[in-house]
Each structure stands twice: as structure tokens, then as C-alpha cells.
Amino acid sequence: MDPISNKAEQLRDKIAQAERELQDLRRQLAELESSTRDANTEQGFDSVADPNQSAGTPLDWKWPLKEEEYSRYGRQLILPTVGIKGQLNLKSSAVLIVGAGGLGCPAAAYLAGAGVGTLGVVDGDTVEISNLHRQIAHSTSRVGMTKVDSLVEYCHGLNPEVTYIPHREHLTPQNAESIVSKYDLVLDCTDHPTSRYLISDICVLLRKTLVSASALRTDGQLIVLNNPPAAQGATDGGPCYRCVFPKPPPADSVVSCGEGGILGPIVGVMGVLQALEAIKLIAAGIGKEASSISKEPANPSLLLFSATSATPFRSIRMRSRRPNCFACSSDSALTLKELKSGSLDYVQFCGVTSPVNVLKPEERITVTEYNDILAKQPDKKHLLLDVREREHFNIGSIPGAINVPFSSLQSRNKSTTNNDSSRPEYIPESLPADAPIYVVCRVGNDSQLVTQRLKEMGLDRDGARFVGDIKGGMLAWKHEVDKTMPFT
Ligand SMILES: [Zn+2]
Missing domain, CATH: 3.40.50.720 (NAD(P)-binding Rossmann-like Domain)
Structure with missing residues (x-):
């Protein structure tokens, strides 16, 4: 017999042995239950409530676990590890x-x-x-x-x-x-x-x-x-x-x-x-x-x-x-x-993650302000960057937003400079030089960091173009503009 079959045979024997032992335990239990029931009936009383024993467990129970517990835990009781x-x-x-x-x-x-x-x-x-x-x-x-x-x-x-x-x-x-x-x-x-x-x-x-x-x-x-x-x-x-x-x-x-x-x-x-x-x-x-x-x-x-x-x-x-x-x-x-x-x-x-607050008030707009921009000047060119991770973006986003995940921005080389030849690929070539850039994220922290970074890269053209973030992010958008927006 090969070693694997041999081992399997040994295991089968062990299982059979354990099953016999369990059966024997059940038999003993059943005998004991019936004899105690008989004795109680003869004496004319039912089992008395004992806080340590479940209902139905006889008073003269001599086993370490309660009657019900042998059934409840039987399958693990027969394991050598238990x-x-x-x-x-x-x-x-x-x-x-x-x-x-x-x-x-x-x-x-x-x-x-x-x-x-x-x-x-x-x-x-x-x-x-x-x-x-x-x-x-x-x-x-x-x-x-x-x-x-x-x-x-x-x-x-x-x-x-x-x-x-x-x-x-x-x-x-x-x-x-x-x-x-x-x-x-x-x-x-x-x-x-x-x-x-x-x-x-x-x-x-x-x-x-x-x-x-x-x-x-x-x-x-x-x-x-x-x-x-x-x-x-x-x-x-x-x-x-x-x-x-x-x-x-x-x-x-x-x-x-x-x-x-x-x-x-x-x-x-x-x-x-x-x-x-x-x-x-x-x-x-x-x-x-x-x-x-x-x-x-x-x-x-x-x-x-x-x-x-x-x-x-x-x-x-x-x-x-x-x-x-x-x-x-x-x-x-x-x-x-x-x-x-x-x-x-x-x-x-463990370090404190306090809310990000790196932008001046004039570098930020509210969700309702952005909504007005969309409603009143539908043709006015601007760029909305949504810097949430792609999975968040795919669940629901503001129409026209371009998704540039924050993690992908973080991993970019910081040496990007401010001349047009190094325009990041997520800024469309057709975007007029003075068209504003708005940044939105999940709750309004990452968007500030990205805004700051875009300015460092010179994309605000020394103040000729507005670059700013949307306060409170998509969470605020959901609360104040579009209640149907799924937010995760
Ligand atoms: Zn230690």
C-alpha cells in the first residue's frame, strides 16, 4: 500500500473509532435520561430548576457537561484538538x-x-x-x-x-x-x-x-x-x-x-x-x-x-x-x-489626520457656486477635475468631469514645469488659456492639495487663470445640489 492510502486508511479507522465513542456516549446518555425520568416519576416530582442545569437535565446528573451540551458540541468534542x-x-x-x-x-x-x-x-x-x-x-x-x-x-x-x-x-x-x-x-x-x-x-x-x-x-x-x-x-x-x-x-x-x-x-x-x-x-x-x-x-x-x-x-x-x-x-x-x-x-x-486647510477662501468655491456656473454659463469653457479614485468616480460623477485619480497624481514626477510643452495630458489642448480649472474630490481634502499642486506647476498662469477647488467635495454636492448622486 502506498503511503497516502495507508494514511487514509489510518484516518478512516480513527474516524470510525471516534464515531463508535460518540455512539457509546449517546447510548449512555439515553440510558441515564430514561432511568432518571423513571426515578423522578416514581418519586412524584419533576426535575427542579437548578441554575447550573438546563431544563430537563436530571438533578443527579454526574457528567461534567450539561445534557444538551453533549449534543450541541458533539461534533467538536470528538476531535483530538478539543x-x-x-x-x-x-x-x-x-x-x-x-x-x-x-x-x-x-x-x-x-x-x-x-x-x-x-x-x-x-x-x-x-x-x-x-x-x-x-x-x-x-x-x-x-x-x-x-x-x-x-x-x-x-x-x-x-x-x-x-x-x-x-x-x-x-x-x-x-x-x-x-x-x-x-x-x-x-x-x-x-x-x-x-x-x-x-x-x-x-x-x-x-x-x-x-x-x-x-x-x-x-x-x-x-x-x-x-x-x-x-x-x-x-x-x-x-x-x-x-x-x-x-x-x-x-x-x-x-x-x-x-x-x-x-x-x-x-x-x-x-x-x-x-x-x-x-x-x-x-x-x-x-x-x-x-x-x-x-x-x-x-x-x-x-x-x-x-x-x-x-x-x-x-x-x-x-x-x-x-x-x-x-x-x-x-x-x-x-x-x-x-x-x-x-x-x-x-x-x-499614531499621528493626527486633521482636515486639510491649505487654500485661501478666494481659491475655493462652493458646490452651489459651481452649480450656478454650470446652469448660467453652459457654454463657458472650463475644466472640472474629479480626483477621486476611478471606482468612486465610476459610481457617479458631475457631467463633464474628467477623472484624474489622486493616487496617480501623487506618483507623478514633481519636476513638471510651467511651460506649455509640459502641459499634463489631463488638461485638454483645446482648453483656452484663461479657462478656469476646478478640482473636486470626495470630501474636499485631496482637492485642495491638487489645487495647490496645479498652481505650483504654473497652471494658474500667474493669476491669469482661476484654479480652485470645490469645498466639501462630492459629499457636499450630494447634500446641496443633487440628492440622487450615489455617494460611497
Ligand atoms: Zn513588545
């Missing part, structure tokens, strides 16, 4: 999900389904219709409800055996200790660097393992941090988020899902992987003081997922704790007191 011990570990565990969005919904659903004892959810947002294509636990009828309540309602429907703890607020340096300290394991399901550093720091300080994931557009990443969750300075502890990413990405490079877009299944994949890592960790005994898990070398892997790549999953082995890490090294000055005091400004650390 088993009865792993299931009991799940049942006695408390897991915190930070962020009830695209990652948090699938992660919470699978953890609730798997039977964790306590599931906490932190989020301060409410459900919006634009969430629904990816945040699968929410629903159209729950738009406007807090995300926490919506997710708890969904999970409760899935598994009422779990204790759910709603935290209807965002995690802050002030509330982080009191919330996180109640749990054994934390899942970072948020979508901004600011919260990632805060969650990592509180997990280091409270010695909690952290399953961190992120997703944008068609890519995602996943890493298990602080595993094992040793004390600050201990070399056998796993690295924290700051060990892996000591510096946050530049603030202006951080793109939100609103701006950059996200494909639903991408966050779905990453959230499901978070739940999987969490179940593996808990079933193996994380969070238990007398943990029997062997101390793995503290080198986690960073899993990268790219849906458009020929090899969608790649894994990069990371180094262990950084000797000079701000949070988890021996010379770290990070303390709970300092964190709570607010002296660590996470927003500042």
Missing part, C-alpha cells in the same frame, strides 16, 4: 471581542457556537446600512441598534448557553483595565492603529494573550501576540504588537474601509481565523493558572492573506520579544497607572 477537556476549558473561559464589526461578527459567532463560557463585546458604534455587506451578525431590521446589542442578540440566538457581557462603549485608556481584566483572552477586531496599540498595551500589562487581525480592500493579516503572556521583561513571553510594529504607519497612509473599500469575505476570512486561533488556544488551556501547555518558543507567525494573489496565504515567522520594546521589555516604563492617567496619547502617537 475533547472533553478542551470543551470544559472553553466552557470555563471568558473571551473579549473588541470591535463588533466585520471581524468581530464572525469571530463572535464561532466562539459562541463553540461554547465559550463568557463572551464580552466592546463597541460604541451603532449598526449602519453600509456595515451589512460584511458585518454578518447585524441585519437590516437592526440598523440604528448598538452593534454590541445586535451582535449579542445574534449570538444568543446561536447559543443561549453562553453568558454575554455587552460593553456599549469604545475601549479607552481609562476603561481598558476594568474591562479587559475580566477576560482570559482578547481578540482585536478593530480597524485603526490607535486602538491596536492601546489593546496591545493593556494585554501586556494584564498578561492576556491577544489575537489580532486586520483587513482592508482584498488583503488581511493575522497574528497571535503575547503568547505565552509572560510578565514585562520575561524573555519567554511572546512579542506584543509594539515588538512587531514599533512605529505606527504614517497617519496619512492609513486608509479606512470607508475610503479604501473592503470586500465582505476578506474580513469574514480573517474573523473566522481569529476565532479558530482563539478556540485552539483556549482548548489547549490558555488562561488557566495550572496550564499544562508546553511553553512553545515565543516566535509567532504573521499570516498574510491576499485574495488577488496566486498564493493567497503566506506566513512570515516573526522574531521574539524586542529587547527594547516600549511595552513588554525589562526596561519598559509602561504601567497601568500611566496608561490610565492618559499620559500616553495614542491618537497623537
Whole structure:
């Protein structure tokens, strides 16, 4: 027999064995149920409500899980990675999900389904219709409800055996200790660097393992941090988020899902992987003081997922704790007191993206002014540049606008000069030299930067031509001029 058939044969044997064991468990259970029912009937009373036992579970139940739980979790109970011990570990565990969005919904659903004892959810947002294509636990009828309540309602429907703890607020340096300290394991399901550093720091300080994931557009990443969750300075502890990413990405490079877009299944994949890592960790005994898990070398892997790549999953082995890490090294000055005091400004650390304000008032026009120009002088030559990305532009645009995506402008060589021979190709040759150029973007930030740039290139011909932007961008256009304009 070749090695593959041999392996398959072994697996079939194992499955048959597991099925026999399950059958035997069911038989024992059925026998026990019928004998207890008989005994109760003879004694003339029905089962008495016991807060620790579900209705119908007999009083003299001698098995570690409740009667219903053997049916509910049967399919995972028979797996060697879970088993009865792993299931009991799940049942006695408390897991915190930070962020009830695209990652948090699938992660919470699978953890609730798997039977964790306590599931906490932190989020301060409410459900919006634009969430629904990816945040699968929410629903159209729950738009406007807090995300926490919506997710708890969904999970409760899935598994009422779990204790759910709603935290209807965002995690802050002030509330982080009191919330996180109640749990054994934390899942970072948020979508901004600011919260990632805060969650990592509180997990280091409270010695909690952290399953961190992120997703944008068609890519995602996943890493298990602080595993094992040793004390600050201990070399056998796993690295924290700051060990892996000591510096946050530049603030202006951080793109939100609103701006950059996200494909639903991408966050779905990453959230499901978070739940999987969490179940593996808990079933193996994380969070238990007398943990029997062997101390793995503290080198986690960073899993990268790219849906458009020929090899969608790649894994990069990371180094262990950084000797000079701000949070988890021996010379770290990070303390709970300092964190709570607010002296660590996470927003500042991650950089502030304040609204762009680089143009003078006379260099800007309002959407209604531009609409008047269109209405009153339909023949007057001018150029409207729409600098949103092509996908945004294709969904809806002002008639006559020319699309020159901001990203393509940024990547152009800055050395373009002001003589006519270097006229950018997006300026039509037929455009009269004094015809105004207006720039519009999504909300009125990029348009200012582009206007400034066009002037630097000399396109305003030393003031002979008006070059300016449209305040508030296409969002203002939708609100004030054309309510039918689709805005994304
Ligand atoms: Zn660290």
C-alpha cells in the first residue's frame, strides 16, 4: 500500500473509532435520561430548576457537561484538538471581542457556537446600512441598534448557553483595565492603529494573550501576540504588537474601509481565523493558572492573506520579544497607572489626520457656486477635475468631469514645469488659456492639495487663470445640489 492510502486508511479507522465513542456516549446518555425520568416519576416530582442545569437535565446528573451540551458540541468534542477537556476549558473561559464589526461578527459567532463560557463585546458604534455587506451578525431590521446589542442578540440566538457581557462603549485608556481584566483572552477586531496599540498595551500589562487581525480592500493579516503572556521583561513571553510594529504607519497612509473599500469575505476570512486561533488556544488551556501547555518558543507567525494573489496565504515567522520594546521589555516604563492617567496619547502617537486647510477662501468655491456656473454659463469653457479614485468616480460623477485619480497624481514626477510643452495630458489642448480649472474630490481634502499642486506647476498662469477647488467635495454636492448622486 502506498503511503497516502495507508494514511487514509489510518484516518478512516480513527474516524470510525471516534464515531463508535460518540455512539457509546449517546447510548449512555439515553440510558441515564430514561432511568432518571423513571426515578423522578416514581418519586412524584419533576426535575427542579437548578441554575447550573438546563431544563430537563436530571438533578443527579454526574457528567461534567450539561445534557444538551453533549449534543450541541458533539461534533467538536470528538476531535483530538478539543475533547472533553478542551470543551470544559472553553466552557470555563471568558473571551473579549473588541470591535463588533466585520471581524468581530464572525469571530463572535464561532466562539459562541463553540461554547465559550463568557463572551464580552466592546463597541460604541451603532449598526449602519453600509456595515451589512460584511458585518454578518447585524441585519437590516437592526440598523440604528448598538452593534454590541445586535451582535449579542445574534449570538444568543446561536447559543443561549453562553453568558454575554455587552460593553456599549469604545475601549479607552481609562476603561481598558476594568474591562479587559475580566477576560482570559482578547481578540482585536478593530480597524485603526490607535486602538491596536492601546489593546496591545493593556494585554501586556494584564498578561492576556491577544489575537489580532486586520483587513482592508482584498488583503488581511493575522497574528497571535503575547503568547505565552509572560510578565514585562520575561524573555519567554511572546512579542506584543509594539515588538512587531514599533512605529505606527504614517497617519496619512492609513486608509479606512470607508475610503479604501473592503470586500465582505476578506474580513469574514480573517474573523473566522481569529476565532479558530482563539478556540485552539483556549482548548489547549490558555488562561488557566495550572496550564499544562508546553511553553512553545515565543516566535509567532504573521499570516498574510491576499485574495488577488496566486498564493493567497503566506506566513512570515516573526522574531521574539524586542529587547527594547516600549511595552513588554525589562526596561519598559509602561504601567497601568500611566496608561490610565492618559499620559500616553495614542491618537497623537499614531499621528493626527486633521482636515486639510491649505487654500485661501478666494481659491475655493462652493458646490452651489459651481452649480450656478454650470446652469448660467453652459457654454463657458472650463475644466472640472474629479480626483477621486476611478471606482468612486465610476459610481457617479458631475457631467463633464474628467477623472484624474489622486493616487496617480501623487506618483507623478514633481519636476513638471510651467511651460506649455509640459502641459499634463489631463488638461485638454483645446482648453483656452484663461479657462478656469476646478478640482473636486470626495470630501474636499485631496482637492485642495491638487489645487495647490496645479498652481505650483504654473497652471494658474500667474493669476491669469482661476484654479480652485470645490469645498466639501462630492459629499457636499450630494447634500446641496443633487440628492440622487450615489455617494460611497
Ligand atoms: Zn513588545
